[in-house]
Amino acid sequence: MVRQLLVSALAALSGIAAASDNPLGANIYKPADLPASLLEQARDLSRQGRAGARALTERGELEWVQGLSRNTVVQAAQARREALDLPARDTAPAERPHPLDEGFRTLVFVSWSLGEAAIEDILRRYDGQPGVGVVFRGIPDGLRMVDAMTRMHRLTQATESQVPVLLDPLAFRRHGIQLVPAVVIERSDESLAAKVVGIDSVTYVEEAMREGRAGDLGTLGTPRDILEPDLMEVAKARIEGLDFAVMKQRALDRFWHAHTGHALPTATVNATRRVDPSVVIPQDILDAQGKVVAQAGRINPLQLRPFDQKLVVIDPTQPWQVALAQRERADHGRGLTVTVMATQIPPDAGWPLFERTQQAIDAPLYLLPGDLARRFQIQKTPSVVTAEGEVFVVREFARESVQAKEVRDVQE
Numbered sequence: 488m489v490r491q492l493l494v495s496a497l498a499a500l501s502g503i504a505a506a507s508d509n510p511l512g513a514n515i516y517k518p519a520d521l522p523a524s525l526l527e528q529a530r531d532l533s534r535q536g537r538a539g540a541r542a543l544t545e546r547g548e549l550e551w552v553q554g555l556s557r558n559t560v561v562q563a564a565q566a567r568r569e570a571l572d573l574p575a576r577d578t579a580p581a582e583r584p585h586p587l588d589e590g591f592r593t594l595v596f597v598s599w600s601l602g603e604a605a606i607e608d609i610l611r612r613y614d615g616q617p618g619v620g621v622v623f624r625g626i627p628d629g630l631r632m633v634d635a636m637t638r639m640h641r642l643t644q645a646t647e648s649q650v651p652v653l654l655d656p657l658a659f660r661r662h663g664i665q666l667v668p669a670v671v672i673e674r675s676d677e678s679l680a681a682k683v684v685g686i687d688s689v690t691y692v693e694e695a696m697r698e699g700r701a702g703d704l705g706t707l708g709t710p711r712d713i714l715e716p717d718l719m720e721v722a723k724a725r726i727e728g729l730d731f732a733v734m735k736q737r738a739l740d741r742f743w744h745a746h747t748g749h750a751l752p753t754a755t756v757n758a759t760r761r762v763d764p765s766v767v768i769p770q771d772i773l774d775a776q777g778k779v780v781a782q783a784g785r786i787n788p789l790q791l792r793p794f795d796q797k798l799v800v801i802d803p804t805q806p807w808q809v810a811l812a813q814r815e816r817a818d819h820g821r822g823l824t825v826t827v828m829a830t831q832i833p834p835d836a837g838w839p840l841f842e843r844t845q846q847a848i849d850a851p852l853y854l855l856p857g858d859l860a861r862r863f864q865i866q867k868t869p870s871v872v873t874a875e876g877e878v879f880v881v882r883e884f885a886r887e888s889v890q891a892k893e894v895r896d897v898q899e
Contacts, residue, residue, distance in 0.1 A: 586620060586651045589675050593619045593689050594658055596669040599627060600714040603642065609668075609687050610648035619689065620651040624659045625718035656718040666710035672696065679703075685710040743834040749857040750831045753802065754867040754883040762864050762879040764788055787877050794874035797825045800855055801869045803844040804833060808869045811889050812848045815871055823873075828855040830868055 585592065595613065597606050606621070613619045626635035639652050658664075662671045662679055668687035672680045681692050681701045685708035695704055765787040772781040799815045801808040812827045819825045827848050832841050845852045855865075863872050864881060869889070871882045 585675075586653060587618050591618060591675070591680065592673050593692075594622050594655075594662075594671045594673065595619065595687055595689065596622050596624075596659065596664045596667050596671065597687075598624065598667045598711065598713040598715055600711045601667060605668075605687075607642055607646050610642060610646040610650050610652075613650050613689065614646070614648040616650075616689075620653050622653045622655050622658050623715060624656050624664075624713055625654070625715035625721060627715055654718060656720075659713075659717070660719075665713070666706070667713055668710070683707060739838060740834075743832045743837050746832070746854060748829060748831040748854045749860050751800075751802070751860070751866065751868050753805070754869065754885050756883075756885050757888050758867075758883040760864060760866075760881045760883075762881060763877075764879060765877075789874060789877045789879075794879070795823055796873075797823050798863070798865075798872040799825060799827045799869065800860075800865050800872070801827065801829060802831065803829045803840055803852070804831070804836065805868075805886075807886055807889055809844055809847050810893060811869050811884060814892070816848060816850060825850070826853060827851075828853045828859075830855050 587593075593616075595609055597609065599606075609621060613621075623639070626632060630638075642648075643650075643652060658671075661677060662669075662673070662682055664671070664682075664684070666684055669682060669684040670687060670689055670692050671682040672689075672692055674680055679702065681696050681704055683692055683695075683704040684706045691707075692704065695701075765785050767785050768781055768783050770783045771779045774780050797815065797819055799812045801812050803809055816825045816827070827850055829841075829844065829852055832854070841852060859865075863879060865872065866881075867883050869884050871884070873880050873882075
């Protein structure tokens with residue numbers, strides 16, 4: 488147990504995991520690893536959603552908005568999956584309960600074409616009746632989702648109605664609703680029990696069912712066209728208009744703006760620095776039985792586990808430093824693993840520089856984390872870190888010495 492504890496101390500000091508194929512805990516970045524996604528659309532929706540959520544949260548009303556948008560989010564995600572022809576999930580997500588619960592459900596289909604007064608009247612009339620919901624097909628053209636939901640919410644505030652308001656274009660499709668108002672009573676499996684178009688009277692449909700009439704009860708009154716476009720069609724149109732190749736390239740281009748590494752100045756003179764990795768345990772560490780597993784005092788992790796790495800830290804924008812990395816890889820001894828780390832990849836150079844450097848060193852290229860630089864006291868580039876006895880040795884090389892060594896190697 489003591490050995491395990493002290494090996495962990497070495498890992499904490501140097502950023503090394505004892506049982507890992509990637510001993511430095513750093514990531515290898517490759518363009519092929521990044522999937523194409525709807526980044527631009529997601530960013531736009533995220534900005535709108537955050538703004539609306541902030542405003543509604545301040546009024547203590549976010550729970551209503553989340554309930555209202557649940558169906559829309561699920562449906563839009565399904566449309567996106569179908570449009571992209573993505574494979575189905577291995578395991579289906581947990582099914583959410585229907586907002587109107589189980590059993591028979593009554594849907595009153597509406598549109599802003601009816602006018603706010605008519606919709607408010609419906610909300611007041613059916614307030615308190617279980618299993619009744621008001622359903623919109625989408626949002627008016629030119630209106631943002633968050634603004635549309637806020638407008639709907641104002642209706643419930645004005646009426647103080649508890650009737651659920653849903654965005655459910657699939658319900659319109661399922662029951663063939665092309666005009667409003669309309670009333671549908673459906674079973675728990677969403678199959679049609681009875682419907683009427685042109686009036687918003689739930690009582691009429693319920694009485695028809697008691698009389699044994701079911702299915703399509705026809706059109707009464709004077710129905711109106713639906714103002715809002717089908718939300719599913721809007722989502723599909725937006726997806727079809729996306730250029731995924733361009734979006735993927737934009738994502739790749741932005742990658743190095745977010746992953747900046749840890750830039751260091753260039754060494755101007757050769758220098759060697761020794762780093763003592765010892766850690767101090769201020770007091771005895773006890774196990775559950777009170778036995779001492781590690782005594783207080785100074786402990787050097789290199790006494791317990793050898794450091795079989797050679798870290799080569801370079802600025803890949805400097806060809807002479809890439810050449811040093813090539814040489815250090817070629818000159819490493821048996822049993823020594825060489826890891827090359829870049830301090831930076833400038834965004835304007837990006838993936839071409841990254842891939843060109845990997846090809847030059849014929850090895851994976853890692854990005855130097857700031858904490859790793861601090862733990863090994865890596866201060867300039869290029870630096871080579873190895874272990875000698877009980878200390879880490881950090882060697883910095885000036886450009887002149889590196890190039891002079893190249894000349895000597897050529898002459899020999």
